[in-house]
Amino acid sequence: MLALRGERLDKTYGAGDNRVVALSDVTLGVEAGEVAALLGPSGSGKSTLLTTLGLLQLPDRGSVWLAGREVVVGGRALADLSALRRSQIGFVFQKANLVPFLSALENVMVAFEINGQRGRVARRHALDLLGYLGLADRADHRPDELSGGQQQRVAIARALAMSPPLVLADEPTAALDGARSRDVMLLFRRIAHERGTAVVVVTHDHRVLDAFDTVHEMEDGVLAPPRAQGRPLTTPAHLPPP
Amino acid sequence: MNLAYLDLRHQLRRFVATAFGLGLLFAIVLAMGGIYRGMVEDAVVLVERSGADLWLVQRGTRGPFAERSTVPAVLEDRARAVAGVAWAHPFSSFTLEPEHAGRSLRLTLVGLGWPDDRGASIGVTRGRALERSRGEIVVDASLGLALGETLTLGDDPYRVVGLGAGLVASGGDPLGFVTHADLERIQSYLAADARRALPPGDGDAAPSGPQAILVRVAPGTSVAAVRGRFASFTDVDVYSQSDERSFLLEGVVDKARRQIGLFRGLLALVSGIVVSLVVFNMTVAKTREIALLKLMGARTRLIVSMIVQQALLLSVLAYGVAFAASQVAFGLFPRRVVVGPEELAGVFVLAVGIALVASLAAVRRALQIPPTTILAG
Numbered sequence: 074m075l076a077l078r079g080e081r082l083d084k085t086y087g088a089g090d091n092r093v094v095a096l097s098d099v100t101l102g103v104e105a106g107e108v109a110a111l112l113g114p115s116g117s118g119k120s121t122l123l124t125t126l127g128l129l130q131l132p133d134r135g136s137v138w139l140a141g142r143e144v145v146v147g148g149r150a151l152a153d154l155s156a157l158r159r160s161q162i163g164f165v166f167q168k169a170n171l172v173p174f175l176s177a178l179e180n181v182m183v184a185f186e187i188n189g190q191r192g193r194v195a196r197r198h199a200l201d202l203l204g205y206l207g208l209a210d211r212a213d214h215r216p217d218e219l220s221g222g223q224q225q226r227v228a229i230a231r232a233l234a235m236s237p238p239l240v241l242a243d244e245p246t247a248a249l250d251g252a253r254s255r256d257v258m259l260l261f262r263r264i265a266h267e268r269g270t271a272v273v274v275v276t277h278d279h280r281v282l283d284a285f286d287t288v289h290e291m292e293d294g295v296l297a298p299p300r301a302q303g304r305p306l307t308t309p310a311h312l313p314p315p
Numbered sequence: 316m317n318l319a320y321l322d323l324r325h326q327l328r329r330f331v332a333t334a335f336g337l338g339l340l341f342a343i344v345l346a347m348g349g350i351y352r353g354m355v356e357d358a359v360v361l362v363e364r365s366g367a368d369l370w371l372v373q374r375g376t377r378g379p380f381a382e383r384s385t386v387p388a389v390l391e392d393r394a395r396a397v398a399g400v401a402w403a404h405p406f407s408s409f410t411l412e413p414e415h416a417g418r419s420l421r422l423t424l425v426g427l428g429w430p431d432d433r434g435a436s437i438g439v440t441r442g443r444a445l446e447r448s449r450g451e452i453v454v455d456a457s458l459g460l461a462l463g464e465t466l467t468l469g470d471d472p473y474r475v476v477g478l479g480a481g482l483v484a485s486g487g488d489p490l491g492f493v494t495h496a497d498l499e500r501i502q503s504y505l506a507a508d509a510r511r512a513l514p515p516g517d518g519d520a521a522p523s524g525p526q527a528i529l530v531r532v533a534p535g536t537s538v539a540a541v542r543g544r545f546a547s548f549t550d551v552d553v554y555s556q557s558d559e560r561s562f563l564l565e566g567v568v569d570k571a572r573r574q575i576g577l578f579r580g581l582l583a584l585v586s587g588i589v590v591s592l593v594v595f596n597m598t599v600a601k602t603r604e605i606a607l608l609k610l611m612g613a614r615t616r617l618i619v620s621m622i623v624q625q626a627l628l629l630s631v632l633a634y635g636v637a638f639a640a641s642q643v644a645f646g647l648f649p650r651r652v653v654v655g656p657e658e659l660a661g662v663f664v665l666a667v668g669i670a671l672v673a674s675l676a677a678v679r680r681a682l683q684i685p686p687t688t689i690l691a692g
């Protein structure tokens with residue numbers, strides 16, 4: 074079953090001379106356990122597509138399905154989108170967007186707090202996630218005591234907290250150097266394959282494309298048909314085991 | 316994990332300092348109420364300690380607390396003859412400023428109806444009530460006189476035989492109790508003195524009688540019934556204790572109440588503005604965090620409760636400061652400050668109300684933050 078499907082999505086910003094067509098008849102589906110890349114030049118509509126699929130904004134036309142359920146149609150919400158975002162979707166962005174005065178652990182626990190989950194179980198779960206991402210010994214550090222790559226991994230832990238069936242990442246490695254960028258992409262691959270999560274990652278970086286099952290390319294708001302990738306990858310040795 | 320608390324934790328010192336300042340504002344609100352309550356209690360001390368059920372005053376007046384009243388001295392005997400009257404005493408009082416030990420005192424003298432009334436009902440806390448018909452005085456301890464000390468009033472010495480607490484006139488001056496005969500003696504001496512200092516014919520004549528007659532109704536007799544019997548006394552008006560009480564409060568205290576009420580209102584407004592600004596600024600400072608929470612799908616309720624909790628915490632902390640201040644400092648005020656449980660509860664409710672109203676602007680602001688703010692970088 075498709076974990077996520079966007080169908081015939083249109084989105085236009087502005088009017089008159091300022092009119093920009095950000096999405097034009099975009100249709101895209103992602104399977105559970107699939108890690109998909111969204112590629113394209115700057116301004117091609119990648120972020121618009123991601124925020125539309127992530128239920129952060131409504132399209133002008135078209136529909137969005139989550140786990141086989143139509144939640145947006147014709148630019149209208151059919152469900153409580155906030156509720157879907159907090160339980161069904163994990164977000165990762167270019168910046169980690171951690172709360173500066175909270176520890177790594179507390180930043181992850183925010184996701185539980187939002188879902189009304191408190192106490193020891195939430196804490197245990199958050200610690201496990203940090204461990205899964207190789208940050209067990211950084212749980213009590215504040216963001217300014219972590220490297221960029223570590224901050225981004227905390228953000229990924231936060232996105233995974235509620236075990237959402239869908240993770241959306243918008244240029245999550247833009248602020249990282251080549252090696253770390255590759256580590257993060259392989260992490261998304263591992264998450265998709267080990268947890269059955271559908272993952273969509275926006276990137277410019279052609280060097281990391283081999284980490285993805287599918288690559289979608291966008292240009293001027295139009296999505297080209299997907300390319301399936303052949304060769305599977307192995308997890309590098311320096312990432313901690315699950 | 317409480318988001319409101321976690322947000323405060325990293326700016327705890329500033330938050331506590333703000334709560335302290337706000338607490339002092341609340342303390343003033345509390346003090347104003349306590350001062351008013353103290354004024355009310357002070358104002359009615361004399362009426363309540365007199366032990367009288369009825370006040371016979373000059374016809375057409377409301378009695379000595381509202382205006383000048385003089386009744387004939389024989390009224391005392393006439394009143395005593397009425398059925399159901401346990402006792403009737405003359406009442407007079409006036410304020411004077413005698414010299415004592417090189418300083419000038421100010422006290423309001425009250426004449427007691429010797430020999431029946433020796434001051435048993437005024438509540439002597441040290442020493443005793445009057446035992447001799449001449450030359451003894453019971454005073455409020457705040458005057459600073461010791462038992463056994465001698466005070467010269469008019470031309471005669473008066474020995475301090477008893478001290479009381481909280482014995483003040485409606486104006487706040489300490490009270491002194493002498494026999495009614497002594498009071499008249501002092502009064503006429505001072506009146507004669509004043510006349511000597513003025514051109515002839517300019518001074519007031521010495522009063523010709525007491526200011527009122529106090530009547531106590533016999534046990535088991537209805538006050539209303541006895542009051543009715545005085546209807547035939549065409550030269551006086553009769554008032555109950557509670558009538559006199561309300562005359563006192565209307566005259567002295569009512570204006571003060573309105574003034575204090577206005578002042579408290581303004582203080583409450585200022586406190587509200589302070590809380591509102593603080594909470595609003597704290598909300599603006601976490602615009603990114605609120606956007607993040609919204610993006611992650613946080614319920615509106617969570618965000619609203621975070622802001623309201625902070626406002627409440629600020630207000631309740633400030634209330635604690637005000638409460639502590641009231642326990643420590645109010646006793647040092649020159650006039651009585653009476654802060655009872657209702658006053659404390661009232662200011663607490665005010666503090667909570669201020670917090671809730673003051674959160675409105677911040678909540679409105681927070682709800683307007685678009686979740687995608689976080690994506691703008």
Ligand SMILES: Nc1ncnc2c1ncn2[C@@H]1O[C@H](COP(=O)(O)OP(=O)(O)O)[C@@H](O)[C@H]1O
Nearest residue numbers: 086087093095114115116117118119120121122
């Ligand atoms: N909020 C907005 N208002 C107006 N124009 C926008 C807005 N967001 C994006 N755009 C425009 O839509 C187009 C697609 O933007 P975006 O989806 O951010 O592309 P990408 O992420 O591929 O760089 C761009 O031309 C951009 O300027």
Ligand SMILES: [Mg+2]
Nearest residue numbers: 119120121243
């Ligand atoms: Mg973009």
